Every structure is written in structure tokens, then in C-alpha cells.
Amino acid sequence: MQKHLRYSVLFLTLALWTPLLLTWLKPIEFIPLNGAFPPVSYEKHPNLWNAGYQKNIDKYLEENVYGKSVLTKLRNQIQFKLFGKINAKDIYAFDGIFYRFYSPVFNEEGNFIGKQKVDLIADSLAQLQQQIGANIPILHVFGPEKSHYFTKELPSRFKTKSDSTNLKQFKKVFQQKGFHVLDFDAYFRSKKFDYPIFGKAGIHWTNYASAHAFDSIIAYLNQLKQTSFDRIEIEKGASTPLDPLDQDLGYLCNFIQIPSDPALFAYRLKPKRNTGKKVKALIIADSYFHTCAWTPLKPMLFDEKSNFEYYFNTRYSGVNQGVKTDVHKIAQEMPDYDCIIYLHGVINLENYGFRSISKLIKATAPVKN
């Protein structure tokens, strides 16, 4: 046998055995993949006859083969670099801008809940405001929508010009009823900012936009209640590192290197006027509040007794682990709050209040003798 053939076969044999040996020895631990994956369902009653044992071994190996996370990132990077392909489920990219898939395909007209329902919700909110009293104003905050912000960049099929949308109808009715409405979707589109409102690879508004918005909310509240709650300033060019939340969709795509977004720059938040008074708020919001809840912004603007009721389902106080929302506890705490903030992304407006309104009306209703 010729040497070159013998060595080639030897090399190939070793190469074929390498994945198995590495899976067995696991010489280095790799960073796991980002994002949520469906749990692997193993056969509960495996045996050889139903091939349950065999399937379970298959699944175990598929999940635990050595270097799966690195190989997955390698594949994702190759396909993205060469063809712009994204393998993460529910993430859509167009012209280098990433969206949660439902965001651009979300049909605002199709999701319109109707004028009648908007009126009913507005009536309920008016009742709630009346019950808790005008000194605890309810602020209705609409977050900006990424597909509105990048509307020029999106294909025409993702755009709507209709007036029959939840955003337009809620805003119209709330304003007619004299509610406190802060529409950041319109606000951020009406002005130019140094820093992007959305990162190209981010799902929510950027931390910068969020900081700007919450500072504006405090300003509004100060004016409304004649208070002097602490506000912040945004200092450009400081050394704060980029927040991963500004590029969270990029991270979820599991690339080796997420695409750069040169528009994002480092900045620093600093107190504008330190009176030591901070807003004690009940925040009922979707994940648009994440950019505040888990960042230095929250302790700078909100009192530590402020509570974030995520989808009115889970309470986050500070950075604690969530506990189940308790409507009766909220009712007891209500007199201590300076305000209630309802914060919704445009997509979530069809579920305005996250079923909190009627529960709060019931829990805060005056006791009848």
C-alpha cells in the first residue's frame, strides 16, 4: 500500500472520529446559544419496539453534539454574510434592518379593534381615573413602532395609510376625553435626534430613546402636578458601553459577530437636577419598559417603591425576580403612587391595559356599606 493512501485513510479515520471523541471528552465549554428554544421532548415510555430508546439517543446527541453552538453560529454567519439569510425564527431583516417578524407583517388595519371597543376602554379608563382621583394621573404612553420609524426602508406591502388603526383611534378618543396622552411614535418621527431611536438590530426603542422619553414623562408630570421629581441629562461621547438591548435582535440571531451599527455611540446618563425626589409609579407595560427596568435609568428616575407590572401578569420591583401580579396589593398601594403609567408598543394596543382596567376598577371601588 502506498504511503500517501495509508496516511490519507488514517487522517480521514481520525477526522471522522473527532466529533464523537470531542462530544465524549468535551475539552472546552462553549457559550450556549442566545434565545429561547422549544424544549426537547423525549419519549416518556421508550422501548426498543416503538424505537423510543433509539429516538431518545438521536435527540440527546442532536442536542449535545460537541460544538453545536459554535457550528450553528458558523452556519448563521456564513449564510448571513453571503446571502443576508437569518435563521432565527420570527426575525425579519430588510436592507440591513432587523425586525421581530410580526412587526413589519403586523397589519395595523387588520388588527384594529374597532371604534366601539376603543370607546368602551376609554370609558373604563375614565372611571378608573375617577375612582383613584385626579392626584394620581394615569399617563397613556404609546411607544414608537420600528416599522413606522423605518417606513421608507420597508417594502410597500408592510405600510398602511389607513386611519382605522388602534394607535390613531386610541389617541383621538383619549385626547377628546382629556386623558394624559404621550405619543412617542409621533414624537420621535417628528424630530431629528443625534442617536437612533431604534438600533438596526434592536427590537425595542434604544436605551437613549427610552431615557429621552422617560425624562419627558417626568417633565410632563412635574408640570402637571407642580412637582420637582429628578430628571436626567444625556451626555454624548462618554464612556458607557453600548447596551446589548440596543442590538438584542442581532444577539438573538446567533452570529459569530453581529452586524455593526455605526449610528450607535457611547453616551452617559447623568442627573440633571438632584432634588432626591423620585417618582413613585405603577407602570403597567409590555417589554418597552425593559429598556428602563433593567438599566441604570430606573434608579435615576423612579423611586425604588415603583412597581413594573409586566403585561399585568408579573411584578418586577427593582431587579428582583418577578412575582405574580396581585391586584389587591396594588389597590392597597394605590394612594402612595404619584402616577400610573400605561406603556404600550403599537402592536400591543389591541390588548390595551392587558386586562388590568376592569380588575383595577373592581379592586379600587369604594366599599359600600
Place this chain on the structure above:
Amino acid sequence: MLFTSVIFLVIFLPIYFLGIQITPKNKQNAFLLAMSLLFYAWGPLQFLLLLLGVSLLNYYLVQRMDQSQQPKKILRIFIAVNLAILLYFKYTNFFIDNFNAALFSDPADYLPALDLILPLGISFFTFQSITYGVDVYRKVNAPANQFNHYLLYILFFPQLIAGPIVQYHQISHQITQRGYSSGQLLEGFYRFALGVIKKVFIANVMAEWIVEIEIWEGNQFSIHSINAWLIALAYTVEIYFDFSAYSDMAIGLGKMAGFDIPENFDRPYLSKTITEFWRRWHMTLGDFMKNYLYIPLGGNRKGKVKMYLFLMLVFLLSGFWHGASWNFVLWGVLHGVFLILDRLFLMKWSLKVPLLFQLLTFFIVVNGWVLFQNEDMTLMTQRFQDMYHWDGWEGFFQHQNATYYFAMFGLGLIWIFLGRFEGLKSWYSLQFDSTFRFATYGKLLVIGSCFIVAFSYLVAGDVNPFIYFNF
């Protein structure tokens, strides 16, 4: 177990590759048989017992037939037993469904369907078994003189599940006398890796694309005409690369152990007629249909009308063999009709304008795959309506990943088109001999590198179906 599953690539293949090298020559068959049994045992175990039982019966019947004064009688029993098993597992529920539909108007009166699972590879196993019995009857070859030789012929894992359909005389001498060389191992690996690459980079991507187009359309019943054509074309590319990749892998795995498994594809989409297509597509099935069905029926020896009738019957059965559903029958009929038209005039015409007929044949084949792909007859009709009803340029598939799918589709078409160049056929096989050749090792290096990338795709969990496992 799929050849492109993680378990096969990470555990089974290394053991097989090393085992061939270290097992003594006189134990090679036992090793291959053990690997084949393990391979099939990776599915429900009762099917392995069924296969072993039927194989034992077949071996016994053929031995008896060979010694019998009335071999025809035993051959009939042999064929009946094998077809009965196939009919039971594959077609019982089809007949029950059609019986119910024909006789009862109230679903409450329906006969219940049986809870049957199709044993993996039963269609191929049955046909291969039949070729063995018939060839012994025809004295093409003597029966296997040892049961384990017969078992290895039937159960040899590379071709057990989805072919190629190997006739006993094609490999009988290799079971008893075959050489081993390092060159064969490398050649086998090369061919196997080529199959994996075709499967992962093209067939799997086309399968994913079809799903993405359907999602893009919101899984609507009626879809945009361009999207309907894209699905038809993607499926055309997918089924070729899927099935031919499987054959490449089977041939490669056989080659590693010193077996020459027959080729199954020869650039079918470059055919000028449907007759030629069937000489190039699933060649071993074509051979089977010709030698074990068409010729025994009478072939072209009983006049033209009967010849056309036999052709139609053969292709109707060929369609039915692919699946217990009317769409497969229609697909067979379509091909049967064009085979008859070929003999009437198309074959002559195709010689005059070959390029036009290549395109025409491709067009017929693409339409045929629409029949093949859609078991639901209403959906199939709708797909044809969608394809032939122009919806304009707005609204077709413009997903973010479209560039990738179109690029891989283009790669598939280029691969198919490059088949015109005979010189490029050499990429399908490598010859390793005592002389060191840079070109040979260069090709191995290129394919080996692509194999690693393909492996990363599979580990990452790409879509990875095998169409012909269903048959």
C-alpha cells in the same frame, strides 16, 4: 436512521469506516451484516423481525424452487407472499378509504382504517426480493448458497431503505470475493461526501424554501402564480438532489466496503424525451419495470396496441408503487401517455430539435412533479390553476432569505446544466492509485471542506427530510 442524521455521521459512520479497515477479510461480511442489522434496528424493532422472517422464507422458497420440478408454482407463491406483505402495509388503508367512498354516503358506516405503520424501505425490499426469485427462476444466477450471503444482499444498509434496487447477479460475486483497498475507502468517502453536500446545500434548502413560500402565502389555498411556479421548480430540484444524493451516499458507502452498487441517475433533466428520462431517472427502478414487468407482460412482441397498453399499465403501477394515493397513479399515467407519444412521433421529432425537446421534457417533468407532490387532489387542482393563472409581478416571494433560496436554486440548476459537459462527470468519482496526484487530492480536499460545512448545517438543525423514505 438517515445518512444525514447526527447519529449516523457522528457514531455509525466512524465505526463503519474503522470497522472495514480492522475487520479480517473472512469476517467482513459478518461485520457488514451486523452493521446493517443495527442500522435497521434503529427503527421499530418488530420491522427488523418482519424483514428477517420474510428474508428467511424467501431464501427457503427460492432454494426449493431451484430444486423443484415445478418451479413456476413456487415462484408464484414467492411473488404472492412478497406482494401480499407490501399490499397489506402500504395499500390496505388506501383500499379501505376508496371502498368507503364508493359504497357509503354516511361516514358513520365507514369501515375503520387500520393502525398501520409502513416498515421503512418495504417497497425497495420487496422489489429487490422479487428480482432475486425471478432471476433464479430464469437461471440468470444460482441461488445464494448461504443464508447470510442472501441476508447481506437484502439487508446491506446503504441500499436497504431507498435503493438503488440491486439485482443479485450484480453483486453476488462481490459478496464472496471482493477486494479491499485504501483507495476504495477514499473513493467511497468522496462519493458519500458528495451526496451529503448535494443533500444539505441544495435538496434541504429547496425543502425549506417550499415551506417558506407557503408561510409567505399565509398557508392560503390559492397562491400567487409565480409562487406556484417557484414551488413546482423548487420541488423539481429538491426531489432530484434529494434522491440522487441518497443514491450517491449509498454508492459511496458500498464502495467503502468494496461493493459496486449500480448507478441510479444519469443527468435525467437533460433528457429529450420522457422515454429517455426513464433511462436516466431512478435507473434501477426503470430496469426493474422493464425486465420484471414490461417484458414478462409481452413487451413489444404482441403488436403495437398491446405494447402501448403494457406501457400504460407499467407506468400506472410504477406510480402506484410510489404511494397509495391517486396522485401517484395520475403521475404514472402522465408519464405513460408521453411514453406512448414518444413511440408514436415525439422521439423522431426530438432528434431534429434536441434543445427544444430538452426544454419540453423538462416542462412535462416539472408538471408531473406537481401531481407527485400533492396527495390532496383538490389542492393539486388548485396548484395547477395557480400556475396557469397569471397574477402579475406584485406579491411573489420577496422574503428576507429569498437571495439565499434563489442562489441555491440557481446552483442546483447550474449543477443540472453542467451535466451537459461530459468532462465534468469525472467529479462524481475519484480514482486513487499508487501514484500521488494533486488533482485527485485537491478534489478530495474541496469536497471534504464542503462536507465539514454541510456537517455544521446538519448539527445546527437544518431542515433534513428524505422524500424517498416515504415510498
